Each structure stands twice: as C-alpha cells, then as structure tokens.
Amino acid sequence: MNLAANWHKFKTLYSVWLSHMLIYRAELVVWMLSGTVPWLMMVVWIGKAQTEGGSVAGFSAADFGAYFMAVWLTNQAVVAWVAWELDFQIRQGELSPKLLRPLDPVWEYWFRHLTEKSVRIPMAIPLAVAGLALVPGALAAFTPNLGAFLLFLLSLVLAANMRFFAAYCIGILCFWTDQATAIDDFWFFLAVFAGGIFAPLTLYPQWAQDMLQWTPWPYITYYPVQILNGALTGPAVLRVLLIEAAWLLFFWLLSRVAWHSGLRRYGAVGA
Amino acid sequence: MSNTIFGNVFGKYFKLMALFASASISAQLEYRFNFVVNTIGSILLAVTTFFGLGVLYGNGKPLGGWSFTEASVVVGLFLLVEGFMGAFLAPNLNKIGEGVRTGSLDFILLKPLDAQFLVSSRNINIFRLPDSLVGIGVVIWALVQLPDITLGGVLLGVALMVCGLVIVYGLWLMLATTAFWFVRVENMTELVWSLFRAGQFPVTVLPPVVRLFLTFVVPVAFISTVPAEAMIGRIEPINVVLAVVVALVVTLVSRWFWRFALRSYTSASS
Numbered sequence: 421m422n423l424a425a426n427w428h429k430f431k432t433l434y435s436v437w438l439s440h441m442l443i444y445r446a447e448l449v450v451w452m453l454s455g456t457v458p459w460l461m462m463v464v465w466i467g468k469a470q471t472e473g474g475s476v477a478g479f480s481a482a483d484f485g486a487y488f489m490a491v492w493l494t495n496q497a498v499v500a501w502v503a504w505e506l507d508f509q510i511r512q513g514e515l516s517p518k519l520l521r522p523l524d525p526v527w528e529y530w531f532r533h534l535t536e537k538s539v540r541i542p543m544a545i546p547l548a549v550a551g552l553a554l555v556p557g558a559l560a561a562f563t564p565n566l567g568a569f570l571l572f573l574l575s576l577v578l579a580a581n582m583r584f585f586a587a588y589c590i591g592i593l594c595f596w597t598d599q600a601t602a603i604d605d606f607w608f609f610l611a612v613f614a615g616g617i618f619a620p621l622t623l624y625p626q627w628a629q630d631m632l633q634w635t636p637w638p639y640i641t642y643y644p645v646q647i648l649n650g651a652l653t654g655p656a657v658l659r660v661l662l663i664e665a666a667w668l669l670f671f672w673l674l675s676r677v678a679w680h681s682g683l684r685r686y687g688a689v690g691a
Numbered sequence: 692m693s694n695t696i697f698g699n700v701f702g703k704y705f706k707l708m709a710l711f712a713s714a715s716i717s718a719q720l721e722y723r724f725n726f727v728v729n730t731i732g733s734i735l736l737a738v739t740t741f742f743g744l745g746v747l748y749g750n751g752k753p754l755g756g757w758s759f760t761e762a763s764v765v766v767g768l769f770l771l772v773e774g775f776m777g778a779f780l781a782p783n784l785n786k787i788g789e790g791v792r793t794g795s796l797d798f799i800l801l802k803p804l805d806a807q808f809l810v811s812s813r814n815i816n817i818f819r820l821p822d823s824l825v826g827i828g829v830v831i832w833a834l835v836q837l838p839d840i841t842l843g844g845v846l847l848g849v850a851l852m853v854c855g856l857v858i859v860y861g862l863w864l865m866l867a868t869t870a871f872w873f874v875r876v877e878n879m880t881e882l883v884w885s886l887f888r889a890g891q892f893p894v895t896v897l898p899p900v901v902r903l904f905l906t907f908v909v910p911v912a913f914i915s916t917v918p919a920e921a922m923i924g925r926i927e928p929i930n931v932v933l934a935v936v937v938a939l940v941v942t943l944v945s946r947w948f949w950r951f952a953l954r955s956y957t958s959a960s961s
Contacts, residue, residue, distance in 0.1 A: 447878050456885040464747065467898050468754060476750065599728040606735055613739045619746050628742075 429523055430531070437528075437535035448540050452547065455495055457617055459551065462488035465619065466555065477623055485558030489548045490645040491617055496544040497537060497576050498583045498640055502529045503604040506591030510686070511598065519683075526588065526675070533584050564648050571657050572648040578664035579640045585671035586636065592675065595682030610635075616642030636667045707804070708812050715782075715815040725818055733774075733821035737829065740766055740891060747892075755895035760833050762893055764919040767829030768852065769891040772914050774823030775856055776863075776884075782814035784863050788870035788877060796956070807949050811864070830922070839924055848922035851931065854938040855914035861941035862910075864949060871952040883909065890915040910937055 441448070465484045469476050479487070506529070509515045518525040552558045564572065587604060594600035612618055614637035621629055621642050632638050643660045646652045652660065719725075744766060748759045757765070787810055790796035799809045834840050866883060870876045890911040894902050905911040913934050920926040 451878070451881075456888060460889050463897055463901050464892055467896050467901075468747070470898065471755070472750075472752060597724065597728075598722075599725055602725070602728045602732055605732055609732070609735050609739050613742055618743045623749055624746055625749070 433528060433531040434535060437532050438538060441535045441539040445539055449543060452496060452540065452544055455492065457612055458488045458492040458495065461618055479620065482555060482557030482561040485552060485555030486562035486649065487620055487645065489551045489558065489562065490648050491641055493544055493548045494576065494641050494644050495617065496540055498580045500533055500583045500587040502533060502584060503587040503591035504601055505529060507594045507600045510594050529588065530584065537580065564650060568647060568650045572644055575644040575647050575661055575664060578661065578668055579644050582636060582664060582668045582671060583640050585668065585675050588675045589671060589678055592678040592682045595685045611637050611640065614638060615640055639664045639667060704808060711813050712815050716817055719817050729818040730821045733825050737770060737825045755893055757893045757895065760836050761923050763833035764830055764922055765893050765915045766891055767826045767833060768915040768919055770826030770829060771823045772855065772859065774819050774826060776859060777819030777822060778816050780860060780863050782816045783811050784867040785877065787867040791870045806953065807946065834922060837923055841924060844924040845922050848918045851918040851921050851934050854934045855918055857938045858910055858913055858941050861945035864945045868949050868952045871956055887911055913937055
C-alpha cells in the first residue's frame with residue numbers, strides 16, 4: 421500500500437461520511453443543544469456571582485459567560501460517539517464486512533468522527549456567539565488573540581483525538597461485555613467534573629486540582645479553554661500540548677493492543 | 692354495585708402491573724454484571740454531583756437562600772426522579788414512537804384494556820433503580836442533619852414528590868404522543884429532558900428569567916425544589932396549591948391529547 425492509494429481511500433471515506441453527516445444536520449443541532457451542562461452551569465455561576473456582589477473568586481458574570489461558552493464549544497469539538505457505534509456494530513455483526521476491507525476499520529470510525537465535527541462545529545459557532553451576546557460583557561471578555569487561537573486549535577486537535585481513542589478503547593470492551601456504553605457514561609460523568617465543565621478548576625479545592633493533573637480529562641476541555649482565553653502562555657502551553665500528545669499516544673497504543681486481543685474473541689454474529 | 696365494578700377494574704389493572712413487573716424483572720436478573728456496572732454508575736453520578744455542589748458552596752455562602760445541606764435534599768430528590776424516569780418511564784414511553792412507526796401499536800389497541808395503561812406499564816428497567824435508592828439515601832442523610840424537620844412536613848414533601856412524578860409522566864406522555872404525527876421524536880424528548888438537568892439545583896439559585904421559565908414553561912421546579920421546600924418546612928402554601936393544580940392539569944390534558952392522537956392513528960400498513 422503506498423501513500424497515494426491510501427490518500428485516495430481517505431478522500432473517499434471523508435466525502436462519503438460527510439454526505440452522511442449532512443443528512444443528519446437537524447439531529448446534530450438537537451444533540452448540540454442537549455449538551456446543556458455548560459449552559460446550565462453558566463447560569464448557576466452567574467446567579468451566584470450576582471448575589472455575591474458581582475464576582476466569585478475573581479470571576480465576574482462576564483468571565484463565567486466567556487468561560488462556559490468556550491467550554492461548550494470545546495465540548496462540541498471533542499465529543500465522540502465511537503464507543504456507541506462500535507458497541508452497536510459488534511453486537512449486530514456489522515463489523516464483519518468491515519474486517520474484510522483492505523483498511524483497518526479504525527479509519528472509517530475516525531473519518532466518521534472527523535466529518536461529524538466538520539458539520540457540527542460550523543453550526544456550533546453561531547450558537548456560542550449568541551450565548552456570549554446574552555451575557556453582558558461576555559463578548560468583550562472573550563477576545564482571544566490570533567496566536568492563542570492557533571495554539572487552541574492545535575490543542576483541540578490533540579484533545580479530539582485523545583477522546584476519540586479513549587472512546588475507541590471503551591467501545592472495544594464490548595468484545596468482552598455488553599456494558600461498554602454504560603462504561604462510556606462513567607467517562608461522561610467524570611468528564612463533567614474533572615474536565616472543568618462544572619466550574620473552572622481553580623475554584624476546586626487544591627487537593628482536587630493536584631489530583632486532576634494526573635487524569636486525562638482536564639487536558640480534553642479545561643486546558644484547551646485556558647489556552648483560548650489566554651490564561652496560559654509560553655512554556656505552560658507547550659507543557660499542555662506535550663501531555664496531550666503523551667495521553668494520545670497512550671490511548672492509541674492501548675486501543676491497538678485491545679483491538680487485537682478483542683478480535684481474537686470476536687465470533688461474528690449471524691455468520 | 693358500582694363499588695364492586697370499581698374494585699374489580701382496579702384489581703385487574705393492579706394484577707396486570709404486578710405481572711408485567713415480575714416478567715421484566717426476571718428477564719433482567721439474568722444480567723447480574725449489568726446490575727453491578729449500573730450501580731457503580733449511580734454511585735459515581737451521586738459522588739460527582741455532590742462534589743460539584745461542594746464546589747458551588749466552596750466559599751461557604753448560602754446559595755439562593757439554601758444551605759449546602761438543604762440543597763442536598765434537592766439533589767437527592769432529583770436523583771430519585773431520575774431513577775424513576777429511567778426505571779419506569781423511559782422503557783415504556785420511548786417505545787411509543789417505534790410502535791407508531793412499525794405498526795406494532797395495533798396489537799396494543801386490539802387488547803381489551805386501556806391503551807394508555809398498556810403503553811405506560813409493560814416494562815421496568817431495574818438497572819436504573821439504584822439511582823432512586825441513592826437519591827433516597829441522600830435525602831435521609833440530609834434530613835437527619837437539619838433542625839426543625841417535622842413528620843408532617845416530610846409527608847407533605849412525599850405527597851408533592853408524587854405530584855412531581857405525575858407531572859413528569861404526563862409531560863413525557865404528551866411528548867411521546869407527538870410521535871403520531873412526527874414519527875421521530877426521540878431527539879426532541881432528549882432535548883426537553885436535558886432541560887430537566889436544571890432540577891438538580893434549587894430553582895432560586897437561578898436568575899429570575901430562567902426561574903420563571905423552569906416553573907411555568909418546563910415545570911422543573913415542581914419535581915425537586917417544591918417537595919424539598921416542604922420537607923425542610925419552609926414551603927409557601929401557594930406552591931402546594933400550584934403543584935396540585937399543575938399535576939391535575941397535566942394529567943387531564945395528557946389524557947385528552949393521547950385519546951385525540953389515537954383517533955387520528957391510521958396504522959403503518961394501511
């Protein structure tokens with residue numbers, strides 16, 4: 421297999437899945453709005469700031485608006501459904517024909533992830549801007565410079581791949597158990613708190629902040645948001661990017677090992 | 692005479708409910724590992740929700756007039772309602788759309804029983820019950836710490852809780868019933884329930900506009916905040932009346948809407 425042949429396959433996968441995702445654009449808007457946790461938390465924290473003389477631990481209502489809309493946007497870019505897709509397809513036996521193709525199935529799921537984002541993100545941006553416009557002063561508080569924005573994009577690409585390969589590992593669990601999607605829910609519960617979707621991590625107790633440094637979740641939402649809002653600069657940004665790359669490598673290797681041992685257990689349904 | 696007919700009809704429906712429940716439960720007891728995984732999930736959800744509440748109260752100031760322990764009652768009631776929805780409502784009402792789409796609703800309409808009863812009671816998902824148990828535990832834990840808790844207040848709270856569950860059922864039935872016209876409604880249901888996540892906080896924490904919306908448009912306030920107010924003994928009498936009235940109205944309107952929808956049902960194949 422040479423690079424040109426693969427490039428052709430990738431282009432085909434991208435255009436096939438892009439048209440698939442465009443059909444479901446209305447559903448995508450509904451799913452986007454269903455991810456209400458950042459919106460709810462924004463309202464709750466703004467309510468708290470208003471009753472406590474305008475700010476909580478240095479965050480004004482406008483700061484909370486800017487923070488939570490950046491969190492919501494980041495969430496839209498990193499959300500991954502691959503655990504559910506794998507679970508469904510392995511159980512229904514739909515994985516079998518994919519295994520016969522001369523390309524590892526991970527690519528198909530990966531392009532599905534990528535095309536979903538290509539449709540979702542352009543629709544998410546106006547909603548986030550609308551959210552910012554609703555909170556007085558939030559648009560002004562949300563003014564990333566070009567450098568910060570480009571670094572944010574880089575960290576977002578790493579974060580989206582981290583989440584994708586972590587979800588892929590969880591999906592692979594369904595070679596052993598039919599509870600893979602329930603385990604993916606665990607990830608979601610943990611991500612809400614550990615990823616800073618509930619509140620900026622600086623409002624957490626110190627021990628929790630220290631502990632969370634050792635988990636993947638802050639690197640998927642919290643730190644990309646901090647880069648976007650300009651709270652991190654220089655070496656701190658580099659450190660975040662390196663840790664993200666390390667987590668990505670870890671989840672990728674884990675998914676390769678798990679995939680190969682899972683396939684050995686795969687008795688195709690209906691075959 | 693009318694008394695015995697009344698008794699017979701209710702006896703029949705209760706017997707059927709018990710039968711449906713035992714059939715669902717024995718089917719699901721096959722999967723013990725699922726129960727373990729789902730219980731871990733319930734505990735994880737409760738712990739992370741609590742940790743979040745702790746962060747929200749991090750500077751020790753009360754929120755919207757609620758102390759941390761008082762707000763815990765709301766969190767516990769919310770977990771209880773979530774478990775109820777997952778265990779009793781979702782496995783039934785989410786199937787109405789499918790029944791309309793595939794025409795399998797015909798089999799229900801042909802049975803000599805009330806169709807609304809049948810679509811609402813056939814399945815129970817016992818794996819979601821741990822959510823409710825954790826919720827009840829949280830409520831009890833919070834109530835024993837609070838001063839001035841009276842038995843009357845707690846009983847009133849339980850009664851209002853029942854009103855809240857009735858409201859949730861009626862609203863969900865109406866949403867699911869729109870499937871007779873719109874066929875694919877699961878996503879819309881998802882969107883409305885995501886608004887219900889706001890019920891994990893006392894509504895007074897929220898800014899006034901949002902509070903009004905969550906009281907009168909999507910009545911989230913009645914499922915957790917109002918029963919909690921009764922339990923901790925600070926409820927306004929007007930809220931008791933409102934909760935009962937909303938529950939009655941939702942029940943009657945959803946019943947009427949369901950029958951109206953059935954009249955326009957033409958089955959999938961004809």
